[in-house]
Amino acid sequence: MILAGFVCGRTGAIKPEGKKTLSKLLLYLVLPAMILDSYLIQFDAATFENLLLAFGLSAALMLGGGVVAVLATLKSKSPDRTMVRFACIFSNAGYMGIPLIRALYGETGVLFASAFLTVFNILVWTIGYVMISGQMEPKAVLRSIVTCPSIIAVAAGLIIYLGRVPVPGVLVETVGLVGDMNTPISMIITGLTMADRDLRALLKNRDLPLVMGLRLVVIPLVCLAVLRLLGVRGIVADIVLLLEACPTAAITTVFAVRFSKSEDLAAGSVVFTTLASMIWLPVYALLVSAV
Numbered sequence: 001m002i003l004a005g006f007v008c009g010r011t012g013a014i015k016p017e018g019k020k021t022l023s024k025l026l027l028y029l030v031l032p033a034m035i036l037d038s039y040l041i042q043f044d045a046a047t048f049e050n051l052l053l054a055f056g057l058s059a060a061l062m063l064g065g066g067v068v069a070v071l072a073t074l075k076s077k078s079p080d081r082t083m084v085r086f087a088c089i090f091s092n093a094g095y096m097g098i099p100l101i102r103a104l105y106g107e108t109g110v111l112f113a114s115a116f117l118t119v120f121n122i123l124v125w126t127i128g129y130v131m132i133s134g135q136m137e138p139k140a141v142l143r144s145i146v147t148c149p150s151i152i153a154v155a156a157g158l159i160i161y162l163g164r165v166p167v168p169g170v171l172v173e174t175v176g177l178v179g180d181m182n183t184p185i186s187m188i189i190t191g192l193t194m195a196d197r198d199l200r201a202l203l204k205n206r207d208l209p210l211v212m213g214l215r216l217v218v219i220p221l222v223c224l225a226v227l228r229l230l231g232v233r234g235i236v237a238d239i240v241l242l243l244e245a246c247p248t249a250a251i252t253t254v255f256a257v258r259f260s261k262s263e264d265l266a267a268g269s270v271v272f273t274t275l276a277s278m279i280w281l282p283v284y285a286l287l288v289s290a291v
Contacts, residue, residue, distance in 0.1 A: 023189055040176075041111070
C-alpha cells in the first residue's frame with residue numbers, strides 16, 4: 001500500500017492537493033471513526049482497568065523517551081537540536097502504529113491504542129508546541145487539544161462505553177466501515193510523502209542518523225528494558241511499546257514549516273524512519289513478544 005501511494009505520487013496520479021485532501025479525510029473522519037468504533041463494545045471492568053493502564057503507560061513511555069532524547073543531545077552543538085529532540089520524542093502512532101496494532105490485536109488493540117493517541121496529542125500540543133515555538137500560548141494550545149478529532153472521538157467513546165449508551169446497529173456498522181479505511185489511507189499517504197521528496201538531498205543532513213538511531217532503536221529498547229525489569233507485561237504494555245517504537249511523527253514537518261525550523265531535517269526524519277520501520281517494526285514486534 002505504501003508502494004502504491006509512492007507510485008501514485010511519482011506518476012502524478014495523486015497531486016499534492018490530493019494528498020492534503022486524503023490527510024484531512026483521515027484526520028477528521030476516518031481515524032476518529034475507527035477510535036469511536038473501538039469503544040462500541042460491552043462494558044467490562046477488566047477492560048476498563050486495562051484502558052486506564054494504557055493511559056498511564058503511554059504517558060510514562062513518552063515522557064521517558066523525552067528524557068532519553070534530551071540526555072542524548074545534551075552535548076550536541078547542532079543549530080537544529082530542538083528539532084532533533086522533537087523528531088525523536090513523538091512517534092507516528094496514528095499513521096503507522098494504529099494499522100499495525102489493528103492487524104495484531106484487533107479492535108481491542110485499537111481501544112488501548114486510542115489512549116496512546118490521546119496522550120500523544122496532549123503532549124505534542126503542550127510540551128512539543130513549546131519546544132518548537134519557544135513560547136506558550138495557553139488559549140491556542142487548549143483550543144488545539146479540545147478540537148483534536150481523535151481526542152473528541154475518545155471523549156465520545158468513553159461517554160458511550162462508561163454510560164453504556166445503546167447505539168443502533170446501523171450506526172455501529174457505518175462507523176466500523178468508515179474506520180476500516182484507516183489502514184489503506186494511512187499507508188497511501190505515507191507513500192505520497194516519500195514520493196514528493198528528493199531522498200538523496202534529505203540524506204545529506206548530518207543530524208538524520210542521530211534521529212534514526214534514537215527514534216527507532218535507542219528509545220524503544222530502553223522502554224522495553226525498563227518495563228520488563230519492572231515486570232510490566234501483557235497486551236497493554238506490548239501495544240504501548242509498539243506505538244512508542246513507530247517512526248517520527250508526520251506532524252514534525254508541519255511544525256517545522258510553521259515555526260521556520262529545518263524542513264529538510266523534519267522531512268528526512270519522517271521519510272527515512274518510516275522506510276527503516278518497514279523492517280524494524282516487525283522485528284521489534286517479535287522482540288517484544290519474545291522477552
